[in-house]
Amino acid sequence: MPHSPLRSGVITAIIIVLAYFIFVILGGTENSVPRSAPYIVSSTTPVKIMAKETSVATSTPVISVPKKVVAKKIALPPPAVAPVKTESTDEINAKLAISAENLRGALVNILCAVPYGSSLRSISGSGIIIDPKGIILTNAHVAEYFLLADRGVSCTIRTGSPASDKYAAALAYISPAWIKQNASILTEVSPVGTGEHDFAFLAITKSLTQNALPAAFPAISLSAAIPATQKPVVIASYAAQFIASNQINSNLFPTIVYGSIKNVFTFGTNTADVLSLGGSAAAQEGSSGGGVADESGNLVGTITTSTITGATDTRSLSAISASYVRADYATDTGQPLDLFIAQSPAISVSNFAPKVKSLESLITAQLQ
Secondary structure (H helix, E strand, C coil), rough: CCCCCCCCCCCEHHHHECCCCECCCCCCCCCCCCCHCEEEECCCCCCCCEEEECCCCCCCCCCCCCCCCCCCCCCCCCCCCCCCCCCCCCHHHHHHHHHHHHHHHHEEEEEEEECCCCCCCEEEEEEEEEEECCCCEEEHHHHHHHHHHHCEEEEEEEEEECCCEEEEEEEEEEEEHHHCCCCHHHHHHCEEEECCCEEEEEEEEEECCCCCCCCCCCCEECCCCCCCCCCCEEEEECCCCCHEEEHHCCCCEEEEEEEEEEECCCCCCCCEEEEEEECCCCCCCCCCCEEEEECCCCEEEEEEEEEEEEEEECCCCCEEHHHHHHHHHHHHHCCCHHHHCCHHHHHHHHHHHHHHHHHHHHHHHCCC
């Protein structure tokens, strides 16, 4: 039953989990041309949620004052009465192991580098391929860098263990509501947010290796079910907080952990929008856009926020639910997300392209 993440009088800081670091492209020096010179990697300072019991401010821009998320308990519809086969722990664990392998295969690292000397900072984040045609679900605060190509920002899709450059991608959709509410995040010392509207889709467009694009990419389907508390899950990301900044290019490995949905929260009144996952090794910088899968092998959430201090098992990792992503996309576009996923990625990129300049201008206006 979704409810507020806070009890009366308690304030919790949740931080957007990007990897912040300085890395050197192999062979680059300060005298090299900008694209091969050292890049400052750390997109923005961590984005915080400051929440307390009050009414939800879903449309307030998150600039310097934290959005307030409320304690709202929701009564979910009771399940239909039907014979239920109770699975043993061994059966559930076996299914989770299969789900973990599928999630690992669909996991990508998104590395966006800015030119040397830029006022921007580069980032490392995560994403999940949700369709064999090469559609990636990630966070808006990662994908916004795809709007900045005119400023020399270059993003690559990396896979493997360790991660290496594999694909180029293009923006197929980013939440306009998120951009409008967070256009100044790249310039702020302590930007704030809740994870609301924080999602985007990328389409893989070409190979960066000698190999052709695969006929079908490893993918994991986006769930349509309403998530429930205590549900066992697998969490995957390219967490990067505890490796040296100069190792991001050559020594970044997937983080795969098992856990459960501790609580379900809402941005509204009766929707299951945010999954609280507790602490784990995935509660690190770099995990933004990582995936949460259930034992049925479906993606039930995408990581958006986490505390990033203290031992990882004491942190608080959160994800927006797949059902929230579906609903918010439909609200914005007037179309079901399945229609978007079913169409050609090239068509999705082409359809969204007319919106890119206006969304880019919202960000670049803050960079003057």
